[in-house]
Amino acid sequence: MPTSPDACAQEILDVVPVVMRTIRAEMRRHRTADLSVPQFRTLAFIDRQTDASLSDVAEHIGLTLPSMSKIVEGLVARKLVTRQTHATDRRRMMLALTARGQTALQTSREATRACLAEDLAGLTERQRETIGQAMEILRPVFTPQGEVEKQVRKIIER
Amino acid sequence: MPTSPDACAQEILDVVPVVMRTIRAEMRRHRTADLSVPQFRTLAFIDRQTDASLSDVAEHIGLTLPSMSKIVEGLVARKLVTRQTHATDRRRMMLALTARGQTALQTSREATRACLAEDLAGLTERQRETIGQAMEILRPVFTPQGEVEKQVRKIIER
DNA sequence: TATTGTTATACTCTATAACTATA
DNA sequence: TATAGTTATAGAGTATAACAATA
Numbered sequence: 001m002p003t004s005p006d007a008c009a010q011e012i013l014d015v016v017p018v019v020m021r022t023i024r025a026e027m028r029r030h031r032t033a034d035l036s037v038p039q040f041r042t043l044a045f046i047d048r049q050t051d052a053s054l055s056d057v058a059e060h061i062g063l064t065l066p067s068m069s070k071i072v073e074g075l076v077a078r079k080l081v082t083r084q085t086h087a088t089d090r091r092r093m094m095l096a097l098t099a100r101g102q103t104a105l106q107t108s109r110e111a112t113r114a115c116l117a118e119d120l121a122g123l124t125e126r127q128r129e130t131i132g133q134a135m136e137i138l139r140p141v142f143t144p145q146g147e148v149e150k151q152v153r154k155i156i157e158r
Numbered sequence: 159m160p161t162s163p164d165a166c167a168q169e170i171l172d173v174v175p176v177v178m179r180t181i182r183a184e185m186r187r188h189r190t191a192d193l194s195v196p197q198f199r200t201l202a203f204i205d206r207q208t209d210a211s212l213s214d215v216a217e218h219i220g221l222t223l224p225s226m227s228k229i230v231e232g233l234v235a236r237k238l239v240t241r242q243t244h245a246t247d248r249r250r251m252m253l254a255l256t257a258r259g260q261t262a263l264q265t266s267r268e269a270t271r272a273c274l275a276e277d278l279a280g281l282t283e284r285q286r287e288t289i290g291q292a293m294e295i296l297r298p299v300f301t302p303q304g305e306v307e308k309q310v311r312k313i314i315e316r
Numbered sequence: 317t318a319t320t321g322t323t324a325t326a327c328t329c330t331a332t333a334a335c336t337a338t339a
Numbered sequence: 340t341a342t343a344g345t346t347a348t349a350g351a352g353t354a355t356a357a358c359a360a361t362a
Contacts, residue, residue: 001287001290001291001294002290003283003284003286003287003290004275004286005274005275005276005278005279005281005286006271006272006275007286007290008274008275008278008286008289008290009270009271009272009273009274009275009277009278010271011289011290011293011294012177012181012274012278012289012293013181013267013270013271013274014293014297015293015294015296015297015300016174016177016178016181016293017178017181017195017199018220018296018297018300018301018302019170019174019296019300020174020175020178021219021220021300021302022220022300023170023171023174023175024330025220028330028331036351036352037175038351038352038353039351041175053320053321054320054321055319055320055321061179062176062179062180062183063352063353063354064353064354064355065320065321065322066321066322066323066324066353066354066355066356067352067353067354068321069321069322069323070322070351070352070353071351071352073322074351089319089320089361089362090320090360090361090362091319091320091321091360091361091362092319092320092321092361093320093321109171112167112171113164113167113168113171114164114167115167116163116166116167116170116171117162117163117164117166117167118163119299119300120163120166120167120170120299121163122299123163123295123299125161126161127295128161128162128163128165128166129159129161130288130291130292130295131166131169131170131292131295131296132159132160132161132165132166132169133159133288133292134288134289134291134292134293135169135170135172135173135174135292136159136169136173137281137285137288137289138173138176138177138289139172139173139176141277141278141280141281142173142176142177142179142180142277143176144176144179182353186353186354194328194329195329196328196329196330197328211343211344212343212344213342213343213344221329221330221331222330222331222332223343223344223345224330224331224332224333224344224345224346224347225329225330225331226344227344227345227346228328228329228330228345229328229329231345232328247338247339247342247343248337248338248339248343249337249338249339249342249343249344250338250342250343250344251343251344
């Protein structure tokens with residue numbers, strides 16, 4: 001197997017959209033929680049980091065502020081997220097999950113994971129290990145980072 | 159690293175959307191060709207399989223017929239694809255790339271691949287090999303297949 | 317003046333349902 | 340009657356630009 005950056009990029013470009021299609025389709029199919037991928041990721045981030053600001057979420061998910069604002073608006077309308085203003089800096093939002101939000105996240109996470117897991121059950125342990133390793137390699141490469149972290153990483157890499 | 163189907167599914171669910179974001183963003187950034195991911199995939203499929211029908215493309219990309227119809231409509235309007243009726247079965251479309259379509263596909267493919275490759279250049283050959291292997295494992299698992307092929311696979315798997 | 321967030325606007329993606337044309 | 344595709348309609352995701360409120 002070729003290992004040039006170009007060949008690897010080509011593989012990713014071929015396969016990742018296909019996997020993504022399946023994830024979307026399966027999330028849509030679970031009418032219980034019925035979350036889109038961005039909604040799901042937003043809930044997951046707020047769950048990890050309670051009282052995150054809108055900017056925090058937008059940056060981490062990799063969306064613009066207006067896009068994130070709209071997504072959060074929808075989640076608030078569905079009572080999955082609460083939006084409070086920060087006590088001392090009243091420009092900031094403090095986002096948190098409601099009980100319903102936590103349930104929805106849990107339900108969707110498990111249902112989607114179960115569907116994907118079913119698709120993966122036909123593989124060997126060795127194959128799943130390879131996939132897991134690849135994901136762990138890809139994660140930091142494509143995870144958006146704050147400006148500070150980016151600078152730090154650049155400096156470290158020199 | 160855990161190798162259960164569930165753990166593997168969780169990894170994919172964490173990482174694939176992040177990679178996808180980057181792919182979309184980079185495709186948008188190349189104003190030369192300016193293709194969305196579905197447009198790109200549609201062009202790529204028609205390039206591989208000239209005179210494909212709309213149903214062929216829809217099934218392979220994993221979209222409904224109306225969705226695919228709309229995407230193709232846009233590509234035809236931009237003169238990247240031609241749409242002719244089949245000689246003997248006049249219900250069928252015969253889709254093909256124009257010269258402009260081939261150029262756009264080539265341009266977009268190379269620009270996006272180059273950007274991804276740049277992100278991957280910091281990895282070791284060994285790491286890229288792992289990614290390549292993982293993609294080759296995932297490809298058949300998530301590639302939509304025709305009904306016949308699905309049946310055949312089910313039978314073989316028994 | 318800089319930062320945080322929202323509103324306005326516009327486009328693409330995507331689905332379901334209803335329809336047309338052809339076989 | 341069944342198949343190939345289009346049209347109608349609706350909603351989500353996304354961006355840029357312009358704006359409002361707060362620091």
